Amino acid sequence: MADFNLNCKGLQCPGPIVQVFKTAKEAQSGDIINVKVTDRGFIKDIQAWCKKTGNELKELNETETEIQVKIQKK
Amino acid sequence: MIGAVAAGTKTAAKIKRENADAEIVVITKDEHISYAGCGLPYFIGGVIEEEKELVVKTPQEFKQITDIDVYTKLEAMSIHSKEKYVLAMDILEGNVKKYSYDKLVLATGATPFIPQIEGADLQGVHTVRTVNDAINIRSLIDKGAVSKAVVVGGGFIGLEVAENLHGKNIEVSIVEFAHHILPSFDEEIALYAQNYMSDQGVNIYTCEKVISIKGEEGRVKKIITDQREIEADLVIMSVGVKPNTKLAEEIGIELGVTNAIKVNNFMETSIEGIYAVGDCAENVNLITGKPAWYPMGSTANKMGRIAGLSMTGDQKNGLKGVLGTTIVKLFKLNAGKTGLSEREAIKQGFEVETVIVPANDKAHYYPGYRQIITKLIADKNTHKILGAQVVGEGVVDKPIDVIATAITFGAKVEDLENLDLAYAPPFSMAMASTILASNALLNKLAGRMNGINSFELKKRLDELLVVDIRDEASYLIRTIPGAIHIPSEELIYRADELKNNEEIVLICKVGKIAYLSYLKLKKLGFQNVRILEGGISSYPYELV
Numbered sequence: 352m353a354d355f356n357l358n359c360k361g362l363q364c365p366g367p368i369v370q371v372f373k374t375a376k377e378a379q380s381g382d383i384i385n386v387k388v389t390d391r392g393f394i395k396d397i398q399a400w401c402k403k404t405g406n407e408l409k410e411l412n413e414t415e416t417e418i419q420v421k422i423q424k425k
Numbered sequence: 426m427i428g429a430v431a432a433g434t435k436t437a438a439k440i441k442r443e444n445a446d447a448e449i450v451v452i453t454k455d456e457h458i459s460y461a462g463c464g465l466p467y468f469i470g471g472v473i474e475e476e477k478e479l480v481v482k483t484p485q486e487f488k489q490i491t492d493i494d495v496y497t498k499l500e501a502m503s504i505h506s507k508e509k510y511v512l513a514m515d516i517l518e519g520n521v522k523k524y525s526y527d528k529l530v531l532a533t534g535a536t537p538f539i540p541q542i543e544g545a546d547l548q549g550v551h552t553v554r555t556v557n558d559a560i561n562i563r564s565l566i567d568k569g570a571v572s573k574a575v576v577v578g579g580g581f582i583g584l585e586v587a588e589n590l591h592g593k594n595i596e597v598s599i600v601e602f603a604h605h606i607l608p609s610f611d612e613e614i615a616l617y618a619q620n621y622m623s624d625q626g627v628n629i630y631t632c633e634k635v636i637s638i639k640g641e642e643g644r645v646k647k648i649i650t651d652q653r654e655i656e657a658d659l660v661i662m663s664v665g666v667k668p669n670t671k672l673a674e675e676i677g678i679e680l681g682v683t684n685a686i687k688v689n690n691f692m693e694t695s696i697e698g699i700y701a702v703g704d705c706a707e708n709v710n711l712i713t714g715k716p717a718w719y720p721m722g723s724t725a726n727k728m729g730r731i732a733g734l735s736m737t738g739d740q741k742n743g744l745k746g747v748l749g750t751t752i753v754k755l756f757k758l759n760a761g762k763t764g765l766s767e768r769e770a771i772k773q774g775f776e777v778e779t780v781i782v783p784a785n786d787k788a789h790y791y792p793g794y795r796q797i798i799t800k801l802i803a804d805k806n807t808h809k810i811l812g813a814q815v816v817g818e819g820v821v822d823k824p825i826d827v828i829a830t831a832i833t834f835g836a837k838v839e840d841l842e843n844l845d846l847a848y849a850p851p852f853s854m855a856m857a858s859t860i861l862a863s864n865a866l867l868n869k870l871a872g873r874m875n876g877i878n879s880f881e882l883k884k885r886l887d888e889l890l891v892v893d894i895r896d897e898a899s900y901l902i903r904t905i906p907g908a909i910h911i912p913s914e915e916l917i918y919r920a921d922e923l924k925n926n927e928e929i930v931l932i933c934k935v936g937k938i939a940y941l942s943y944l945k946l947k948k949l950g951f952q953n954v955r956i957l958e959g960g961i962s963s964y965p966y967e968l969v
Contacts, residue, residue: 361790364934364962365899372898389792391818392962399902416792 355384360417364392368400375406375424383409384422393418427501427511427672428532429453430462432703432725432732434482436530437493439733447737449493450524452513454500457556458484463722465559466582469566470589479556504529506676506696528698528736531673531686532729535666535704535720540577544638549645550660553582565659571595574659575648577635579606579619581753583663587627588756590659598628598655600648602664605631609751611766613781613879614800614814616965621758630655666720668705681707683718690743691735692728700736702728711746711833712764712811713773719749748812750829757818761825764812764832767802776805780866781878781959783935784858786819788850795819798963799862801828801838808837808870815858824859838863838870865936865958874940876958877930883966890927892916894942895934895961903968905932905961913942920949928953935960 355374359367367388374384386397394413397420401408410421426433429451437449451458459481467473484495498516505511510525537552539545551562565571574590576583579601590597599606599622605615606622606629623629633650638660640646647656668685670678679695681687685707692700704720706728724747731744752761770777779802787794797817803810813828815821831841842863848855856864868874882889882905891908893900900910911919913933923929929946931939931954939956946954957964 360792363789365896368898368902369896372896389794390789391795396899396902400898403901 352381352383353378355382357384357386359393360387360389362388362390364390364396366390367393368396371397371400371422375404375422378424380424382424384424386420386422388418388420389416391418393420397422426451426530426532427453428530428534428703428705429455429458429495429497430460430532430534430703430725431722432534432729433530433532434459434487434495435726435729436532436700436702436732436736437495438491439730440737441491441493443733443737443739445492451493451495452499452501452511452524453495453497454516455555456497458482458495458497459487460556462554465553465556466585466589468556468559469553469562469586470592471563472589472592476556476560479559501533501672504672504676504699506699509698526698528700530732530736531678531694531699531701531705532703532725533669533672533705535668537662538665538667539662540635540664542635542637544640544645545662547638547640547645547660548643549640549658550638550662552662553586554666562659562661566590566593566595571659573656574598574661575600575655575657576661576663577648578663578665579603579629579631580608580663580665581751583661584622584753584755586661586663587622588625588754590661591625591627595659596628598630598657600633600635600650600655601629601631602634603631607753607760609749609766610760610762610814611768611800613959613963613965614760614798614816617798617816617963618755618758618760620965622755625756628655666704668718668720670705673699673701673705681716681718683707683716685718687716688728690731690745691740692732692744693735700732702732708744709746710765711748714746715773717747717749719747721747721749721751723750748829748832750825752822752825758816759818759821760814760816761821762812762814763825763829764810765802766812766814767800770802770804770811775811777811778803778805778866778870779878780862780869780876781936781963782858782862782865783959783962784861785854786817786821786823786858787852788854791850796962797821797824797858798959799824799858801841801862801866803838803866803870805870808839810836810838810841813862824857827859838866842867868940874943875955876936877955878958879964879966882930882957882964888928890923890929891932891957892923892929893932893961894938895932899934903961905957905964906967906969908932913938916942917945917949920946920951923951928955930955930957932957932964933960934962 607615686701703725710717750763795818894913933939
């Protein structure tokens with residue numbers, strides 16, 4: 352299983368979710384995608400995206416300035 | 426001085442500064458003076474830990490600093506304006522005292538309005554106006570006697586109390602009679618705040634009327650609305666306030682159309698030598714020039730200072746009017762308003778143009794920036810700015826204050842657009858949110874852009890062809906019900922799919938890409954194209 356690390360800091364919505372979307376297409380089942388983001392809108396987006404696609408949102412850490420998520424592809 | 430919270434003490438202090446020989450007596454029926462009324466919700470929630478933090482000055486401290494006597498627990502009973510004295514009842518001693526005056530100031534404040542419904546007198550039904558109100562509520566919470574609370578009224582105080590109760594792990598429901606919380610705001614902005622509060626776990630019921638409150642053994646148990654029953658062991662009544670004008674009315678002081686005491690620019694009432702300041706007095710709306718009533722601490726203090734100056738002989742600079750500028754924090758969301766709402770402006774007979782523009786409070790590459798949404802309202806004919814509302818997790822007080830200042834000086838949208846505002850990435854976007862909003866509004870006023878607001882789109886969803894031009898992932902996550910998907914980069918060669926005769930609405934995230942695509946479609950000859958103003962990020966209705 353592979354790990355993908357995406358630095359999407361500074362990218363505004365929909366930048367980060369588009370990156371995740373593309374990476375998830377390349378990834379195999381069970382692969383992990385780690386994403387760092389500064390756009391707050393990403394929180395709701397990634398939750399909704401995981402819900403609709405069935406990929407698992409394993410971690411979501413939020414600070415005042417940064418959001419980090421870990422996703423596992425279905 | 427009758428009344429000793431903000432306006433009364435401010436007036437007294439200002440008189441003394443102008444004339445050290447003035448003999449001033451301040452009386453209040455309350456136990457506390459000069460307290461931070463606006464801070465009460467935060468005391469309830471424990472954000473402000475102790476009662477003493479709320480009280481700006483005690484009577485003793487006030488006396489020490491200003492040499493002014495303040496008598497608490499002393500209730501003014503009657504004014505005798507010919508003989509110039511006031512009779513007041515000492516609440517503790519039970520006797521009546523007489524105070525003579527040359528000049529009298531009414532700073533009698535306002536009282537929460539309590540609907541005349543069954544059960545309004547039950548234990549556990551509270552208003553939030555005085556320090557003692559807050560102490561009583563806080564002690565109920567600290568005793569562990571509150572697990573469910575209902576707040577009646579979704580105005581500022583109600584919402585702030587709701588947030589603070591929620592912070593105490595109390596299940597909170599808000600019942601609002603109007604269509605949305607924050608009734609003075611326009612619907613699309615208010616709903617944005619409402620959705621946000623719902624997401625935080627506050628139950629919100631709008632368009633509902635409270636019928637009665639039911640109790641057991643004298644204590645509140647549940648609240649009955651025209652739609653449902655809600656269990657509650659605490660009910661907060663925050664449906665509004667009314668000015669305390671009884672003393673004034675008894676001696677024939679004229680009230681204004683708002684039922685508050687009518688005053689001129691120098692706070693003089695219709696009886697010579699008697700002034701009124703603060704929440705009991707009427708204001709003028711600076712935009713309409715008509716009477717209005719804004720019971721706000723910010724306005725009360727200004728009125729106090731002006732009354733003090735005016736009474737000591739300085740009548741150079743009176744209060745010409747106010748804009749009703751307000752701001753509120755709801756969890757991490759901030760919402761501010763200045764001037765007229767779109768609804769108020771139309772009611773006042775203005776032909777308006779409005780725009781909604783999402784932007785950021787800081788540069789998008791500077792960590793910690795947040796989105797803020799600006800609604801700008803202008804007179805379609807004169808382009809004068811009539812009002813604004815700004816909502817978001819970011820800094821909203823700055824743009825609201827900028828716009829309030831601009832309105833005060835009679836600015837047009839064209840003036841706002843070219844303001845030289847402070848910029849560096851940690852503080853603002855290079856094109857500040859206010860300037861972006863002005864640009865978009867000018868595009869509309871010049872006919873360069875044809876927009877539809879979320880409110881109208883929602884109403885006409887069935888008749889319009891909504892085209893979501895965002896990327897595939899964004900469309901998958903959520904879109905407007907019934908929207909078809911054509912990404913912006915494919916729009917030109919797929920334009921045939923959009924029949925020329927249909928009414929088309931392009932939607933993107935904030936409105937910018939939709940505007941660019943709109944221009945392209947226009948070039949291809951499409952006539953009936955509009956864009957969703959503010960994009961999907963400020964659309965407050967159902968998404969799928």
